[in-house]
Amino acid sequence: MGFRYHILLTLSTTLSCLISIHAQQLPTVAGAPAFAKVGNYFYVHSGTVYADSLVNQFIALDLTIPWKTAEPAWKFLPPGPYNAYHTAGYSADNSTFYTFGRDTGASANVLPPYWLNSYNIKTQTWTSSNPPQVNDTSRRDFTLLEEMLALQGI
Numbered sequence: 001m002g003f004r005y006h007i008l009l010t011l012s013t014t015l016s017c018l019i020s021i022h023a024q025q026l027p028t029v030a031g032a033p034a035f036a037k038v039g040n041y042f043y044v045h046s047g048t049v050y051a052d053s054l055v056n057q058f059i060a061l062d063l064t065i066p067w068k069t070a071e072p073a074w075k076f077l078p079p080g081p082y083n084a085y086h087t088a089g090y091s092a093d094n095s096t097f098y099t100f101g102r103d104t105g106a107s108a109n110v111l112p113p114y115w116l117n118s119y120n121i122k123t124q125t126w127t128s129s130n131p132p133q134v135n136d137t138s139r140r141d142f143t144l145l146e147e148m149l150a151l152q153g154i
């Protein structure tokens with residue numbers, strides 16, 4: 001938990017600095033996103049501007065191309081479900097970005113309906129499910145993820 005908050009805070013601070021001056025479309029600055037480096041891209045999904053006020057955005061940065069600090073070259077991708085306080089991962093073949101968990105504290109109109117959300121990087125499409133191993137889909141912690149992967153023998 002402590003580690004997770006540390007990385008989230010670090011990311012929030014970094015994002016605030018990176019996008020302080022910018023001419024093109026800007027991401028909304030949000031805390032508690034899910035993020036992962038997959039292949040050569042850094043992906044950041046959703047998050048919250050305050051408490052459970054969720055942001056519906058999904059952005060990616062190509063790490064192979066230099067960018068100016070004032071103009072990070074964020075690409076805007078199909079946003080998928082609103083979410084926050086969730087966790088990201090990716091498939092071993094770098095083809096899929098996953099998010100685990102859902103912000104069950106969010107209001108009904110933005111409450112993510114599913115616990116596992118998968119983004120196919122090639123087709124740019126999201127799919128969602130509640131894995132049968134997750135019998136308490138209000139949970140969003142690493143421990144549950146480890147339990148689930150252990151059940152699947154991963």
Ligand SMILES: *[C@@H]1O[C@H](CO)[C@@H](O)[C@H](O)[C@H]1NC(C)=O
Pocket residue numbers: 037038039040092093094
């Ligand atoms: C996935 O991306 C990483 C770079 O982040 C690379 O080192 C690795 O070889 C890639 N894996 C596959 C299966 O393409």
Ligand SMILES: *[C@@H]1O[C@H](CO)[C@@H](O)[C@H](O)[C@H]1NC(C)=O
Pocket residue numbers: 135136
């Ligand atoms: C989830 O299922 C396991 C195994 O059936 C059970 O022991 C556990 O109490 C369940 N947890 C919840 C929150 O339903």
